[in-house]
Amino acid sequence: MSQSPLDAPSPALNPDWEKLEEKPEFRALLVRKRQFIVPSLVFFMLFYLALPILVGYWPDLMKTKVWGEVNIAYVFALSQFLMAWIMAYLYVRVAAKWDKSAAAIIKGHE
């Protein structure tokens, strides 16, 4: 409890953090967040790292042309942008629901 004055939260606020943390609603929120975030991160890292691995070690495969001079390597690189945007969209959509749960959990403590 050696919080320095500079870091101290607003003085009026002193809820029972432990009790809040043990609330079933809070635990359920964490589970729901984890269920979305962990698989998303795993997918995103695999999808992204597949690019340098394929480009680096299987360049001939990646040089295969799919449309005129446009090859798999370029299409795969562009698809990374699309993947990032779609993932951001999905995250924002689901996070809006988490916001509501979070607001309900801390209601009365603000």
Next chain:
Amino acid sequence: MIFDALFSLPFSSQLPILSLSMASNAPLIMFLAFVGLTLLITFWAAKKNTGASAYFAAGRSITGWQNGLAVAGDYMSAASFLGISGMICFSGYDGFMYSVGFLVAYITVLLVVAEPLRNAGKYTMADLLAYRLKPRPVRALASLSTLTVSTFYMIAQMVGAGVIIQRLIGLPFAPAVVGVGVLMLVYVVFGGMLATTWVQIIKALLLIAGALLLSFLVLQFHEFSFTKFFNAVAHADYGGTAEPKNLMEPGLKFGVAAAGPWGPLDLISLCLGLVLGTAGLPHILVRFYTVPDAKTARSSVVWAMAIIGAFYIMTTFFGFGAATILEKAKILTADGKPDTNMVAPILAQHLGGELFFAFISAVAFATILAVVAGLTMSASASFAHDFYSNVIHHGKENRPGMEIRVARITAFCVGAVSIGIAIYLGPSVNAAFLVGLAFAVAASANLPVIVLSVFWKRFNTSGAVAGLAVGLISSIVLILLSPNGMFGKAGAIFPLENPGIVSIPIGFLAAWLGTILTARDPAAEAKFAELRVRAHTGLGSEKATSH
């Protein structure tokens, strides 16, 4: 002052007399217009800067789209604009790998870091770490790593600044770097975070406008036909001055034929550093303190991702475009090496004439100033808040306003150091490459401790200290032993140019070992519940102070 010095310089004698009046003055006029506008903003911001929250976090009053633009403005650096264009122009597809990594990295920021940081922190990255760990050692090291990453990043920007001013106005490299340094100090010292934010927003808009125009001109050159464009890229011959090569194909920079057996692994290492480094970049992280709440932090990441993604896709148009349009002689340095930092402005000059060259160069200036101001801001905030107030003075502010004063003094020191190193390195080092290294250091030292402190209850002070110190040291030592390091290409002990693939796991491993090999810290674990509730609900987070 610096402006008088600029004005009194004789213009390049190579220019014909006729164009002297308008064309050669245009870059200078546009540059001065940007500087004038941003100084006005600084003046306005200086009046609003009352108290630490206003100075360090713009009163937490920045809206989502504004912060999104500012994040983009803070991030799309001279390295991206100048460095990546050059890399794509000379190395084709492999240069595009930087662009991809720079955007995709925001997934990590969005899903893991932005919201907990906003909810539990105050001014700096270290706030989150010091939350439940012993503040003094953690803050001291976090401050050191912030200063290191920011300085690395800043050197890259300074090099870009020096090169472009040299080309544009004929001012030699060293004074040009000093000039940029002085300007950025004015923004930071007087305007604080509010002025820095607005400089970044304006710069982001200018950069997007410039990028759109340049892409348009490149496509116009190829008669708005993607088939023609990609055909030209696949037989890029630099305006008929070189053997055609296929820039669409990967491998020209990192392929085994070009870079030797370690090339592909170097690429993977680079990508790992980029994708994990952004979430550890102090100057990006502090941007999330300028918004009112975590929800706005989230929406600002999304705004930033839209802008940054669009911009990085456009880098292929300038880079590839330059390779199909510009004659090789135009994009080589005096001693015949590829001039990797000047491709975009020269392309603008070729396609759009002197006025467009002036505009693109002014945008590049703006870019550098904005990024450098953001870096200086985060470095000085970290030193003042983490090191001065919390380490030296145990968190007790002895005199009101001291923290801000220390931040201002630090800004001077950080600026001076990076100016010195940039002048020492000289104009030929590629800016994107230097930034890649900054990312690797951030990913190795900062990211492991940020993630573990929020998500791992058992994590303790020794773990944080070990993670920060070992991550920082290992990434820097590997850079020094790399082919770009002390012993050159031939004597390199570490075969990769990018250290990430080794130093990031080392950073995580050190943080983990440092924790499990030392005693449990009951105080830190007891505060985990509090941090968890704060990070995930925003209860008790710092509120906006001004509007």
